[in-house]
Amino acid sequence: MSMPLRALRDCFEGVIPSIIATLDNDGIPNVSYLSQVHYVDDEHVALSNQFFSKTARNVEQTGQATVLVVDGRTGQQHELDLVFDRAVQSGDTFSRIDAHIRATGAREGPGVPWLLRSADIYKVRGVQRVPAQPEPPITDATGPDSVGRLSAAARLATRQAKTSDPDAMIDVMLDGLQQELGYANVIALLADEERGRLTTIGSRGYSLGGVGSEAKIGEGAIGIAAASARPVRISDMSRGRRYAAAVGRETGERTIPLPGLAEPQSQLAAPMISNGRVQGVLFAEDAQRFRFTHADEDALAIVAFQLAASLRLSEAEPSGARRRRPEIAATPTGQPFHVRYHGFDDSLFIDDAYLIKGVPGRLLFHFLKAYGETGRTDFSNRELRLDAALRLPELKDNLEARLILLRRRLDEKDAPVRITRPERGLIHLELAGPPRLEVVA
Amino acid sequence: MTVFGRLKESYPPVPGGSGGQVKQVIDADLAAFMLHSVMITTATRGVDSRPAIGRGVGLRLSEDRSTLDLLISRAQWPGMTSGLQVGAAFAVTLSDPTDYRTFQVKARLAQVADADADDVILAEGYVRRMTQALLDLGVTAQQTACWLIPRDLVRLRLIPMAAFRQTPGPGAGAAHASVGTAA
Numbered sequence: 001m002s003m004p005l006r007a008l009r010d011c012f013e014g015v016i017p018s019i020i021a022t023l024d025n026d027g028i029p030n031v032s033y034l035s036q037v038h039y040v041d042d043e044h045v046a047l048s049n050q051f052f053s054k055t056a057r058n059v060e061q062t063g064q065a066t067v068l069v070v071d072g073r074t075g076q077q078h079e080l081d082l083v084f085d086r087a088v089q090s091g092d093t094f095s096r097i098d099a100h101i102r103a104t105g106a107r108e109g110p111g112v113p114w115l116l117r118s119a120d121i122y123k124v125r126g127v128q129r130v131p132a133q134p135e136p137p138i139t140d141a142t143g144p145d146s147v148g149r150l151s152a153a154a155r156l157a158t159r160q161a162k163t164s165d166p167d168a169m170i171d172v173m174l175d176g177l178q179q180e181l182g183y184a185n186v187i188a189l190l191a192d193e194e195r196g197r198l199t200t201i202g203s204r205g206y207s208l209g210g211v212g213s214e215a216k217i218g219e220g221a222i223g224i225a226a227a228s229a230r231p232v233r234i235s236d237m238s239r240g241r242r243y244a245a246a247v248g249r250e251t252g253e254r255t256i257p258l259p260g261l262a263e264p265q266s267q268l269a270a271p272m273i274s275n276g277r278v279q280g281v282l283f284a285e286d287a288q289r290f291r292f293t294h295a296d297e298d299a300l301a302i303v304a305f306q307l308a309a310s311l312r313l314s315e316a317e318p319s320g321a322r323r324r325r326p327e328i329a330a331t332p333t334g335q336p337f338h339v340r341y342h343g344f345d346d347s348l349f350i351d352d353a354y355l356i357k358g359v360p361g362r363l364l365f366h367f368l369k370a371y372g373e374t375g376r377t378d379f380s381n382r383e384l385r386l387d388a389a390l391r392l393p394e395l396k397d398n399l400e401a402r403l404i405l406l407r408r409r410l411d412e413k414d415a416p417v418r419i420t421r422p423e424r425g426l427i428h429l430e431l432a433g434p435p436r437l438e439v440v441a
Numbered sequence: 442m443t444v445f446g447r448l449k450e451s452y453p454p455v456p457g458g459s460g461g462q463v464k465q466v467i468d469a470d471l472a473a474f475m476l477h478s479v480m481i482t483t484a485t486r487g488v489d490s491r492p493a494i495g496r497g498v499g500l501r502l503s504e505d506r507s508t509l510d511l512l513i514s515r516a517q518w519p520g521m522t523s524g525l526q527v528g529a530a531f532a533v534t535l536s537d538p539t540d541y542r543t544f545q546v547k548a549r550l551a552q553v554a555d556a557d558a559d560d561v562i563l564a565e566g567y568v569r570r571m572t573q574a575l576l577d578l579g580v581t582a583q584q585t586a587c588w589l590i591p592r593d594l595v596r597l598r599l600i601p602m603a604a605f606r607q608t609p610g611p612g613a614g615a616a617h618a619s620v621g622t623a624a
Binding site (some may be wrong): 016070134 | 482483484485486490491492493494516517518520530531532533534536543545547580581583584585586587588590592607614
């Protein structure tokens with residue numbers, strides 16, 4: 001092989017369609033387009049088995065194919081001499097291709113099912129550079145910036161490691177992604193498995209903060225990264241692909257718009273995994289093509305794991321947390337405000353403006369109800385975890401994160417009720433006026 | 442492929458010969474499609490018996506649409522253009538990058554020749570139009586320059602044998618027209 005496949009990685013981004021040629025037993029050729037050739041290792045590539053039956057039949061007969069791949073940055077073409085090795089219906093390579101196809105919508109065309117049946121692994125017997133005139137500049141896809149990205153990730157990890165407060169961890173991460181890794185537009189989202197959603201807990205680089213906005217698990221780059229538990233990187237969202245990669249944006253009364261660029265070209269989403277579970281997703285996007293490299297994908301994955309682990313550790317109750325004697329607060333003197341709570345989706349409206357739904361909505365309703373019944377304004381994480389009425393089985397893992405989400409959303413909305421954290425494990429309710437509760441089924 | 446099996450015996454075909462009426466593989470619609478700005482990719486069996494790939498840089502149809510001249514750069518596609526023998530089987534795919542409409546024509550090689558002055562003019566015109574079409578789609582000039590090289594051209598005269606629709610989606614691979622198929 002004249003050059004390692006690794007050096008051709010920009011050919012495996014699916015930006016420019018590849019071409020596959022095969023022969024049948026009589027030597028009759030067939031040539032067709034192929035949306036993407038996937039890099040497996042330095043000796044193998046995988047083709048998503050979505051192509052036309054003639055190609056499939058020819059490979060069955062002869063076991064070989066010639067594929068023309070095109071560097072999405074420079075246009076340089078390479079001819080790959082392929083020998084069929086095996087088909088896989090599961091495993092790492094299969095899942096990676098499946099996730100990528102879902103995230104990019106890189107199906108062959110409208111009406112073609114995008115479910116990946118199998119991925120065909122081919123051994124690469126030879127790589128031939130196709131002459132061009134003038135020859136395009138040679139790019140090294142292993143990247144001169146690999147080392148730089150690694151150092152940036154280490155610096156960000158260091159900043160993160162010095163933080164103990166979960167609220168600050170999220171801000172340190174978002175600021176660090178901008179300052180250390182240079183990503184202009186970033187979002188951190190937490191997984192809400194109960195509802196199959198990811199909820200924004202913070203963002204940078206958008207006109208709207210979007211705390212509380214949601215992406216569907218399984219849709220768009222963010223949702224696929226969560227569902228597949230692996231990073232998703234898209235280098236070119238031009239042409240017909242934007243529709244699929246648009247991050248499962250929802251509209252309606254009970255929604256907050258997810259921050260997003262009008263015309264993103266590059267997207268990168270890395271799952272925040274800790275203890276074997278996807279806790280959320282870190283996301284970056286850019287209006288420029290090929291903005292994120294493989295090194296960026298690795299860097300974001302590393303810091304996302306660290307954030308997931310740090311947030312998870314912060315959920316651990318400090319032993320013997322002092323339980324403050326509940327105080328009866330003075331009745332707030334400001335304007336009364338109206339709170340409407342819908343039990344079916346835990347959505348909560350303040351003065352008819354949508355605030356939030358799901359677990360944070362349930363928590364705020366719980367606080368306000370308790371305040372209305374007893375005048376209490378102080379609560380502890382511990383009692384919330386133990387309160388069966390809250391129906392919060394998963395809270396033992398991410399109560400703190402939900403409280404952060406709720407606090408940030410209330411602040412962003414400039415709401416007449418806020419929560420503060422007088423000390424770790426405690427929640428204090430601040431009211432500008434008396435709440436009037438209304439419960440709708 | 443029974444179409445080719447049968448044709449092998451009677452190759453080269455005799456227009457209007459004893460085999461009955463020669464059907465038109467390239468109908469007027471397909472001809473119009475082929476001659477506007479479509480990307481041309483082609484494959485044949487290379488000297489090493491592997492499939493060889495090339496990109497064409499110009500097409501010409503004879504008046505009766507029974508032959509198709511394909512222009513291709515020898516310097517760029519040596520695997521495709523060396524050791525060619527009359528009678529060799531070719532596949533030519535034509536694809537409109539604006540809407541992915543795609544057809545594949547199966548053909549036999551009738552003649553190989555160096556491109557003449559007319560061919561060069563044809564190729565340069567094609568490359569100019571195709572480049573503009575691709576630029577309009579956001580492809581860079583550097584990229585298109587890698588793909589479309591109108592130099593060191595060879596002219597492959599092909600006899601179309603069958604045409605298939607290959608536009609992605611239901612119906613992909615369906616026969617458009619072919620010699621010998623029932624009407």
